[in-house]
Amino acid sequence: MGEAIVVTSGKGGVGKSTTSCNIGVSLALSDKKVCLVDTDIGLRNLDVLLGLENRIVFDLVDVIEENCLLSQALIKDQRCEELYLLPSAQAKDKSAVSATQINRLISQLKEQFDYVIVDCPAGIERGFKNAIRGAERAIVVTTAENTSVRDADRVIGLLEKEKIAPPKLIINRLRPKMIKNGGMMDIDEVTALLAIDLLGVVPEDEEIIRAGNLGEPLVFSTRSPASRAFYNIARRIQGESIPLLTFDREKKMVTKMKKWLGFA
Amino acid sequence: MGKMLKSGVTIKGTRNGLLFLLDDVRPFTVILNELRYKLEQSANIWDGPDTAVSIRLGQRQITRQEETELRQLFAIRRNLIIREIEAEGMPYLLDENRGIQIKTGTIRSGQMLEQRGDLLLLGDVNPGGSVRSTGSIYILGALRGLAHAGIEGDDSCIIAASIFRPTQLRIADAISRAPDKWEESELGSKFAYLLDGQIAVDKMNHLGQLWPDKVWKESRLRQ
Numbered sequence: 350m351g352e353a354i355v356v357t358s359g360k361g362g363v364g365k366s367t368t369s370c371n372i373g374v375s376l377a378l379s380d381k382k383v384c385l386v387d388t389d390i391g392l393r394n395l396d397v398l399l400g401l402e403n404r405i406v407f408d409l410v411d412v413i414e415e416n417c418l419l420s421q422a423l424i425k426d427q428r429c430e431e432l433y434l435l436p437s438a439q440a441k442d443k444s445a446v447s448a449t450q451i452n453r454l455i456s457q458l459k460e461q462f463d464y465v466i467v468d469c470p471a472g473i474e475r476g477f478k479n480a481i482r483g484a485e486r487a488i489v490v491t492t493a494e495n496t497s498v499r500d501a502d503r504v505i506g507l508l509e510k511e512k513i514a515p516p517k518l519i520i521n522r523l524r525p526k527m528i529k530n531g532g533m534m535d536i537d538e539v540t541a542l543l544a545i546d547l548l549g550v551v552p553e554d555e556e557i558i559r560a561g562n563l564g565e566p567l568v569f570s571t572r573s574p575a576s577r578a579f580y581n582i583a584r585r586i587q588g589e590s591i592p593l594l595t596f597d598r599e600k601k602m603v604t605k606m607k608k609w610l611g612f613a
Numbered sequence: 614m615g616k617m618l619k620s621g622v623t624i625k626g627t628r629n630g631l632l633f634l635l636d637d638v639r640p641f642t643v644i645l646n647e648l649r650y651k652l653e654q655s656a657n658i659w660d661g662p663d664t665a666v667s668i669r670l671g672q673r674q675i676t677r678q679e680e681t682e683l684r685q686l687f688a689i690r691r692n693l694i695i696r697e698i699e700a701e702g703m704p705y706l707l708d709e710n711r712g713i714q715i716k717t718g719t720i721r722s723g724q725m726l727e728q729r730g731d732l733l734l735l736g737d738v739n740p741g742g743s744v745r746s747t748g749s750i751y752i753l754g755a756l757r758g759l760a761h762a763g764i765e766g767d768d769s770c771i772i773a774a775s776i777f778r779p780t781q782l783r784i785a786d787a788i789s790r791a792p793d794k795w796e797e798s799e800l801g802s803k804f805a806y807l808l809d810g811q812i813a814v815d816k817m818n819h820l821g822q823l824w825p826d827k828v829w830k831e832s833r834l835r836q
Contacts, residue, residue, distance in 0.1 A: 499722055502739050506721035542739060542757070544719050 351382070353455050353465040354586070355484035357508075359500030361471030363492045364521040367557055368579070369468040370398045372488075374566045375583030377432035381463040384423065386455070387437040388480040389470035390445055396436045399426060400564020410438035413450045419457060428569060433462070443475045448482040455483030464586075473507060481508065487516040488548060493523055493534040502543055517548035519582060524553045549582035550593055551575050621647040630665030630696065637671030641679055645686065652689050663692045670700040674707045713751075720744055720758065727764075740780055749773070759783070768807045773817065777803035787812050 356369045369385060377383040387395035390410065396402045407422035412435070419435075426432040435458070438445065458465045467484055470476035481487065487508050491501035501518075508516050520539055527533035540547050554575035560567040567576045574594060581591045621644045623634040635644050666687065675683070680698065687693050698705045713731040720726050722741030726734070731748035738744055738752065743759040749770040750762045756774035761783035763770035768785040781790050782805050789805075789812040802817035821828040 499741055503722040503741065506724050506742075509721075541755075542737075544737060 351459045351461075351463045351465060352486060353459055353467060353484040354486040354488060355467040355469055355481050355513075356488045356490060357469035357477065357481065357504055358471065358490040358497070359473060359477075359504040360491075360497045363490050363497050364551075364557075365471070365490050366394045366398055366468050367561065368488070368490050368519060368521060368551070369466050370395060370566050371568045371576075371579035372583050372586065373464075373466045374399075374426075374429065374432060375568045375580045376464050376466075376586065377426070377429040378568065378580075379583065379587070380430065381587075382431040382461070383429075383464045383466065384433045384435060384458050384462040386435045386458065386465060386467045388451065388467055388476065390437045390476065391439065391442045392470065393437040393439050395468050396424075396434060397564060398561050399434055399566060401426065401434055401436070402564070405436045408436045408438040409454070410441050410445045413446050413454060419454070431462075443470070443479070446479060448479045451479045452483040473504060477504075477507075481511055481513065484513060486514050488519055489516045489543075489545070490519045490521050491539065491543070492521055493528070493536070493539055495534070498534065498539055498542060505543060505545060516545055518543055518545050519548050520550045522553045523550055547593075548585055549578055551578040551582075552594075622651055624651070627667075630667065631693070633666060633668045635668065635670055635673070637673040641673065641675065645679075645682060648683075649686055649689075652686060652693075661692060663694055665696040666693050667696055668698045670698065670705055672701055674700055674703060674705060676707050680706065714746075722758075738779075746770075771804050771806045771820075771823070773802065773804035773820070775802050776800075777805075777814070779805075782812050782814075784812055 356365050356372070358365050366387075373383050373385040385395055385399070387393050387409070396405055401424050404424050407417040409422065411417045412419050412422045423433040423435055426434065455465055455467065467480050469480035489501050489504055489508070491497045505516055518540065520536060523536070524533055528535045536547070536550055552574045554567070554573055556567055556571055556573045557575055560570075567573065568579050578594055581594065584591055619636060621636045621639055625632040625634065633648075635648070668683070683698075684695060687695055713733050714728050715733045715735065716726060716728070717735040719736050720734070720738045720742035722739055725743045725745065726732075727745045729747050732744065732746040732750045734744060734750070734752045735754065737754040738756050738758040738760065740757050743761065744750055744752075745761045745764050747763065747765045747767065750760050750772045752760070752774035754774070755776035755778060756772070757778045757780065759781045760772045760774075760779055762772045763785040766785050768787075770784055772779075772782055772784065778795060779791055781788065784805065784807050787807055787810060803814055804817055804820055805812050805814045806823055807813075
């Protein structure tokens with residue numbers, strides 16, 4: 350029996366789908382059976398990020414309406430041993446499914462997979478309520494901006510009311526340089542306010558956009574900081590304890606040089 | 614002969630029914646236990662026609678919760694009907710607006726904690742969250758949201774917090790909003806109070822000026 354993890358944020362555009370997709374791939378690369386579920390009915394994205402858009406025949410709504418079997422709707426990602434995607438429908442909207450139906454579907458998936466990663470739509474309305482049903486763990490994604498932290502706080506409050514383990518936090522799109530000159534909240538500020546455990550910090554990375562456009566998740570190829578951050582998050586999900594990455598490498602180089610020269 | 618310990622529950626028969634005298638010295642839980650024992654054990658005494666019961670609490674006042682517990686005990690005996698509960702020369706219920714309520718946890722955006730009496734919150738109030746109380750509000754943590762003390766009009770209430778960064782403060786009918794920017798020097802515990810109908814904020818160590826009778830000073834007299 351596997352685990353269902355919902356990835357949510359409240360605010361849109363903070364990187365829920367990117368996070369879901371990269372965590373899913375990382376878990377699959379460490380030999381886990383993973384299923385990614387896109388619950389954003391009407392605005393599907395996860396298939397595009399994974400480059401699987403052209404292979405969709407059936408979708409989540411088809412499964413729920415019993416137009417097809419679950420196994421028919423699951424798309425296998427050829428790049429991994431055991432990575433599947435259950436895409437969402439594009440021509441329907443969120444009212445096409447109910448929370449109980451999603452719940453049933455997720456528990457069905459949990460029997461087959463080690464991890465079921467549920468990508469939640471933005472907002473806290475029906476789509477959100479549907480997505481968090483059936484998940485036993487939750488990941489809240491936020492950026493280090495006031496608006497997104499506010500929404501994350503609200504979402505954490507809503508999650509606490511559900512039968513879900515205390516949510517874990519990912520701070521996404523962090524810009525170390527902006528923090529240094531005071532334009533962005535720093536990690537401590539965000540965690541002090543939200544008061545939940547930090548699962549990882551992902552730096553802003555242009556490669557993410559390129560990877561999304563190519564349909565080739567970042568963790569497959571590059572060894573960029575964002576890719577390593579996602580990979581570490583996936584390992585923390587599996588229970589390993591790995592220290593957070595540090596991002597100000599330039600400074601480190603300088604201090605290292607100083608050390609060699611005997612200044613510091 | 615030594616002093617006899619007075620019974621916790623004394624029962625007397627009167628013309629109007631039974632009179633239960635509850636001792637006001639021992640803890641109320643002890644009294645309740647004794648009462649339960651008496652009601653449960655001596656089964657045969659209680660069976661009979663419906664009897665009115667008056668309960669005398671002496672110099673004790675009880676909370677609503679304690680009253681419920683008391684009434685639940687009497688529910689064991691269907692024929693005993695509580696007609697009145699009395700304390701000597703004062704209302705038998707403790708004023709709920711007195712006393713301090715302790716709560717813990719984070720009040721997040723969109724959540725509201727409302728409380729009667731003074732409120733001690735061991736935790737944070739985040740932006741968008743609010744705490745409301747009929748009395749004063751004391752927060753051992755960060756106040757970053759809205760706090761409303763004295764919601765029923767008590768203007769002597771204060772709002773105090775270890776980290777004082779509220780978005781808005783309300784005391785009774787007065788409202789004030791936070792400055793647009795907090796100065797770094799403004800760290801540290803603070804409290805807000807009403808001064809001539811307006812909310813004023815001051816450092817915690819000046820609270821003594823507002824509450825001179827509560828100031829603690831080390832006694833110079835050695836005992």
